Amino acid sequence: MAIKRKIVSAPVGSNLSSNPADVQALRFVLSALGYNDPNQDFGYMDQRLKKNILSFQKDNGLRADGIVQPGGKTEKMMISNLINDDDDEEASRSPVYWCTECGGPHGGSAGDMCPDCTTKSEQEGEG
Numbered sequence: 001m002a003i004k005r006k007i008v009s010a011p012v013g014s015n016l017s018s019n020p021a022d023v024q025a026l027r028f029v030l031s032a033l034g035y036n037d038p039n040q041d042f043g044y045m046d047q048r049l050k051k052n053i054l055s056f057q058k059d060n061g062l063r064a065d066g067i068v069q070p071g072g073k074t075e076k077m078m079i080s081n082l083i084n085d086d087d088d089e090e091a092s093r094s095p096v097y098w099c100t101e102c103g104g105p106h107g108g109s110a111g112d113m114c115p116d117c118t119t120k121s122e123q124e125g126e127g
């Protein structure tokens with residue numbers, strides 16, 4: 001299936017009112033890339049997430065503006081780093097899988113849908 005991988009559906013940054021699901025997805029991805037975040041369920045921007053976005057951008061030669069745009073350079077770099085890490089057997093990060101329905105990142109097992117899409121498909125199935 002050719003589902004386009006994505007992390008955020010709207011821009012996330014320190015002065016933006018961001019979608020909590022996008023913020024959580026970003027925390028999850030940054031943790032998986034080695035930018036530790038103890039509050040992965042927290043759906044709002046805080047100093048830790050701001051610092052992690054800036055660190056990721058600096059480490060990868062991106063403009064450090066602290067903003068992650070859908071389809072932007074920072075998002076693309078995160079996705080490609082995660083995919084490249086999959087080839088590295090010594091990677092000690094927690095695994096990231098991509099939802100087969102919406103293309104978003106999630107934990108769990110390969111080929112699954114993310115929790116949101118799983119819930120949606122179960123609700124549709126009941127109809």
Ligand SMILES: [Zn+2]
Pocket residue numbers: 099100101102103104113114115116117118
């Ligand atoms: Zn999904």
